[in-house]
Amino acid sequence: MEVTTSHYVVLSTLLMLVGVIGILTRRNILVLLMSVELILNAVNINLIAFSASQQQVHGQVFSIFVITVAAAEAAVGLGILIALFRNKHTVHADEIDLLRW
Amino acid sequence: MMDLVFTANDFHVLKPAVVLCLFGCGILLSDAFLVRRTGKRWLNAVTALVGEAIVALVVLQHLSDVRAGGAFSGLSGSIVIDGFGVFFNIIFVLSGALAVILSVRYMEAEGEHRGEYYALVLFAQAGMSIMATGNDLVVLFVALETMALSFYVMVGFLRRSKRSNEAAMKYLILGAFSSGLLAYGFSILYGIAGSTSIEAIGTAVAERPDGDWVTTLALITTSVGLFFKISAVPFHMWAPDVYEGAPTPTAAYVSVASKAASFALMIRIFLSAYGSAAESWMPLLAGIALITMTVGNLAAVTQSNLKRLLAYSSVAHAGYILLGLVAANDAGLRGIAIYILAYVFMNYGAFALIAALRRDGEAAEEIDDLNGLAGRAPGYTILVAIFMLSLAGIPPMAGFYGKYYIFLGLLREGYYVLAVFAALYVAVAAYYYFRIIRACWLTGSGDKPAALDLGLGTRVALVGSGVLTVVIGVLPQRFLALAGESVLLALR
Numbered sequence: 059m060e061v062t063t064s065h066y067v068v069l070s071t072l073l074m075l076v077g078v079i080g081i082l083t084r085r086n087i088l089v090l091l092m093s094v095e096l097i098l099n100a101v102n103i104n105l106i107a108f109s110a111s112q113q114q115v116h117g118q119v120f121s122i123f124v125i126t127v128a129a130a131e132a133a134v135g136l137g138i139l140i141a142l143f144r145n146k147h148t149v150h151a152d153e154i155d156l157l158r159w
Numbered sequence: 160m161m162d163l164v165f166t167a168n169d170f171h172v173l174k175p176a177v178v179l180c181l182f183g184c185g186i187l188l189s190d191a192f193l194v195r196r197t198g199k200r201w202l203n204a205v206t207a208l209v210g211e212a213i214v215a216l217v218v219l220q221h222l223s224d225v226r227a228g229g230a231f232s233g234l235s236g237s238i239v240i241d242g243f244g245v246f247f248n249i250i251f252v253l254s255g256a257l258a259v260i261l262s263v264r265y266m267e268a269e270g271e272h273r274g275e276y277y278a279l280v281l282f283a284q285a286g287m288s289i290m291a292t293g294n295d296l297v298v299l300f301v302a303l304e305t306m307a308l309s310f311y312v313m314v315g316f317l318r319r320s321k322r323s324n325e326a327a328m329k330y331l332i333l334g335a336f337s338s339g340l341l342a343y344g345f346s347i348l349y350g351i352a353g354s355t356s357i358e359a360i361g362t363a364v365a366e367r368p369d370g371d372w373v374t375t376l377a378l379i380t381t382s383v384g385l386f387f388k389i390s391a392v393p394f395h396m397w398a399p400d401v402y403e404g405a406p407t408p409t410a411a412y413v414s415v416a417s418k419a420a421s422f423a424l425m426i427r428i429f430l431s432a433y434g435s436a437a438e439s440w441m442p443l444l445a446g447i448a449l450i451t452m453t454v455g456n457l458a459a460v461t462q463s464n465l466k467r468l469l470a471y472s473s474v475a476h477a478g479y480i481l482l483g484l485v486a487a488n489d490a491g492l493r494g495i496a497i498y499i500l501a502y503v504f505m506n507y508g509a510f511a512l513i514a515a516l517r518r519d520g521e522a523a524e525e526i527d528d529l530n531g532l533a534g535r536a537p538g539y540t541i542l543v544a545i546f547m548l549s550l551a552g553i554p555p556m557a558g559f560y561g562k563y564y565i566f567l568g569l570l571r572e573g574y575y576v577l578a579v580f581a582a583l584y585v586a587v588a589a590y591y592y593f594r595i596i597r598a599c600w601l602t603g604s605g606d607k608p609a610a611l612d613l614g615l616g617t618r619v620a621l622v623g624s625g626v627l628t629v630v631i632g633v634l635p636q637r638f639l640a641l642a643g644e645s646v647l648l649a650l651r
Contacts, residue, residue, distance in 0.1 A: 067350070071376075074343055081336050090332050097339030104346035112353045117346075120297045120355060124342060127304045130333050134308050138315050140332055142324040154325050 066107030074100035087142075091135045098128040116145045163235075166184040172233035172240050172292070174217045175248055179285035183278040190274025200272045204263045204616075207277040211256040214284075218248045226644075236356060237295035246496055246645035247291035247423045250503055253282040254416040254431055255618050257507045258470065261408040265514045269406065269522075272316050279316075280412065283309035297343045299424060302386075303341070306420060307334050310413055312406040316619030326404025333387060333397045341384025347377035348432065350590040357431045365435035376432060378440060385428070388421035391447050394453040395474045399462075402470035406521065406600030410466060411510035414473045419499045421481060426495070429484060437487070445485045445577060452580065456587040465513050465524050468591060469506070472550060475588060476502060489566025489646055498643035499562025501631055505558055506545040508624035512539070515617050518609045528609040529598040531632030536611055540599045542625045547592040548627045552585055557631035560639065607640060611620035 073096055102121040102153030109117025143149060170177070186206050194202050197650065222245045230241035258280050266272040286305030293299040311334065315327025339424040349355055352363035367374045383394065388400040402410040433440055450463060455475030462468040476498075483495035533540045549556035562585065571579040613621075631638050 063350075066644075068345075070343075070346075077339065078336075081332070087328065087332070091335075092338055094332070094335040097336070098342060101339065101342040101346045103384075106354070108350035114353060116297075116355055117349055120300075120346075120349065123297055123301055127301065127338075130304070130308055130459070131338075134311050135331050135335065136624070138311065138327045140322065141315060141318045142321075142328050144618060145319070145321045145324055154328065 062106050063111040066103055070103040070107070072102040073097075073103065087139055087149045087151055087154075090151065091132060091139075094131065094135075095128055098124055102130075166233070168231070169233040172231070172238045175178075175214050175221075175288045176285040178210060178214050178217060179281045179288065181280035181431050182206065182213075182300060183285070184233060186274050186278040186281070190278075194274060200267070200274070201263055203274040203277045205253050207259045207281060210281055211252055211259065211560070213298035214248075214255075214288075215252045216244060218252060221248070232294065234298075235356075237298045238289070239294045240292055242389075242644040243427070243646070244292035244639065245420060247499075248288055249641075250492070250499055251284050251287045251291070251416055251473060252420050252460040253281055253414060253503050253505065254419070257503070257511075257526070258279050258408050258416075259626070260411040260616040260620045261411065261507070261511055261514055261547060262406070263616045264612065265406060265408050265617075266316075267614075268517070268520075268612065269317055269320075271319075271406075275460075276313065276316055276481040279309045279313050283313070283412070284416070286442050287416055287423075289421040290420045294357050294427075296349060296360075299428075300338075300342055300345055301532070302337060305426065306417060307338060310334075310409075310417055314401055314413065315411045316409065317406055320404075322404040323401060323406065326401045329397055330401045337384045337387030337394070338381045339384075339386075342517075344377045344379075345383030347373060347380070351377065357427065360432045361434055364433060370439075374436060375439070378436065381428060382440070382443065385425045386447060387420060389418055389425065389477045390474050391476065391477055392451040395451070395454070395477075398474055399470040400468045402462060402466045402473075403524075406465065407510055407524075410470075413512075414469070414510070415503050415506050418477065418504075422484075422495065422499065426484060426492070430487065432515050434502040441485060441487075444481055445574070447582060448478045448485055449577065451475065452584045453478075456584045456591075459591050460587065462591075463526055465528075466510075466528055468526070468595070469509055469513075472588065472591070473506065475584065476550075479562060479565060479581060483575060485574065485577065486565065486568030486572050488568050488571055489643075490564050490571060493642045494564030494566075494568055494648040496559055496645045497564060497631075497635075497639060498558075498636060498640065499511070501628065502560050503555035504627045504631070505546045505549040505556070508542065508621060508628060509550065511542055511617055511620045511624065512546065515539075515607050515611050515613050517612045526598050529595065530601045530609075531599075532609075532611075533599045539611060540596075542621055543595050543599055545625050545628055549632065551589045551592040553589070555629075555632040557628045557635075559632060559634050623641070 077093045077096035101124055105117040105121040180411050184255040210470035219239050232239040283306045286302045290301035311331045314330050317323035348360050361650040387394040452475050455471050458467050480495050511574050516528050549558035552558045552562040566578050
């Protein structure tokens with residue numbers, strides 16, 4: 059069977075849904091950050107699949123920017139998580155309850 | 160083959176962001192090598208203000224260029240300087256400068272007065288400046304993230320405060336989630352058009368058949384991402400937490416500037432890229448606007464914390480601004496512009512009032528903390544009245560004209576039901592804004608009253624915003640004309 063662009067789009071949609079479900083159901087902040095990465099990787103699959111199907115380089119360039127942004131987001135996210143852990147000694151979203159979530 | 164030479168024109172369109180980034184880096188360096196040795200922390204704020212002044216000159220230069228020769232673009236059309244972008248850049252300069260002025264005293268009192276903060280204010284503004292002028296998905300996405308990443312750090316800047324940590328964590332998770340969805344929508348738009356340029360996408364979307372599921376998926380993911388950013392219901396739950404936990408000047412900056420930038424992005428994407436699919440998103444936006452106003456206004460009534468109250472009121476304001484996009488005619492879009500301009504002054508004013516309130520050296524943020532201020536600080540009370548009346552949209556304050564033009568836009572398009580609901584909610588909003596004014600006259604429960612800690616910066620910000628809120632309200636012609644120039648993306 060030949061792998062077409064629509065296969066990639068289905069894959070990326072599934073990956074995005076896994077990320078969205080992770081954000082909505084998991085309570086460990088590290089897992090939440092991982093779920094965000096899954097969504098951004100779904101974006102990358104899309105971009106590269108479209109880029110290949112249209113014989114263009116734009117999508118690949120876009121995906122490099124997305125990877126950069128994902129790295130920056132992870133860095134800032136982990137930094138904030140460390141600050142939070144120093145004060146509260148937990149990475150569990152349910153125990154982070156000073157503000158009404 | 161595209162022309163890949165970097166010209167003077169390319170530099171000209173990028174100038175605001177370039178100046179902001181240079182000054183941001185300059186603050187980081189001077190803070191590390193000069194300011195920390197001399198201990199004169201306020202120098203960082205002065206450097207930031209000099210940067211804002213230069214950006215203001217550049218933006219005025221852009222404005223006169225646009226007035227003389229119409230919109231122009233640079234960097235292969237990925238950045239467009241038009242009346243719309245220039246108008247939003249003016250908003251960002253005003254809010255960036257106000258954020259710097261307000262922060263000096265507040266950060267000093269909280270013991271976190273460091274140079275990085277001012278650098279982040281400028282970096283966030285650089286992102287917003289490109290968000291309002293960008294015309295290409297890659298540029299817009301990177302600009303959005305530049306803004307958002309700076310804001311996450313600023314919200315968590317009080318690193319010893321658990322509330323600030325928590326607010327930053329929530330903001331980051333939900334913000335990154337919404338950016339991810341938005342990027343997913345962008346990737347599908349790229350797939351549809353085979354180009355990242357907004358115009359090319361607009362043409363490609365117009366050629367898709369009606370009810371096409373790919374376009375619908377792109378529309379849904381981008382809208383959800385944008386609804387998060389403007390804190391529209393049901394994606395608003397981060398706003399009260401973030402505003403309560405963040406340093407008060409940052410909360411003001413997030414509520415005004417990040418919202419304005421997200422609206423700029425939203426207006427450009429909806430009117431240019433999805434312009435042809437208006438029939439499918441108009442009902443969606445109208446519904447979201449309606450529940451946003453309902454939830455924002457009703458939740459604000461029950462709040463006792465001033466920052467949470469302002470957060471819900473800002474959710475409600477987002478609903479009103481969305482209505483301008485639902486109308487999408489000249490009056491509606493002009494209404495959005497004048498609404499956001501007035502919102503800068505009245506909301507900064509309101510947050511500055513809170514930033515000045517202290518009880519035993521701690522930040523005081525409850526409505527009851529205002530008790531007894533009418534007798535002790537009449538000037539402060541007058542400002543409370545001005546900002547609250549303006550937020551409620553009562554003439555002759557600035558907040559009135561935004562609502563007026565948005566309602567006018569709705570009526571011209573025949574959205575009578577929406578206009579009636581929007582007008583009814585103004586009455587609800589008046590209730591909780593008047594509650595704040597009334598609190599100043601109550602004597603309170605016998606506790607020691609809250610003290611006012613008004614530094615020079617806070618005084619300047621308060622009086623400046625107060626005067627402008629009244630001036631825009633009393634002499635609106637010039638400001639309405641400026642708002643009119645920002646309406647270039649006429650849809651119908």
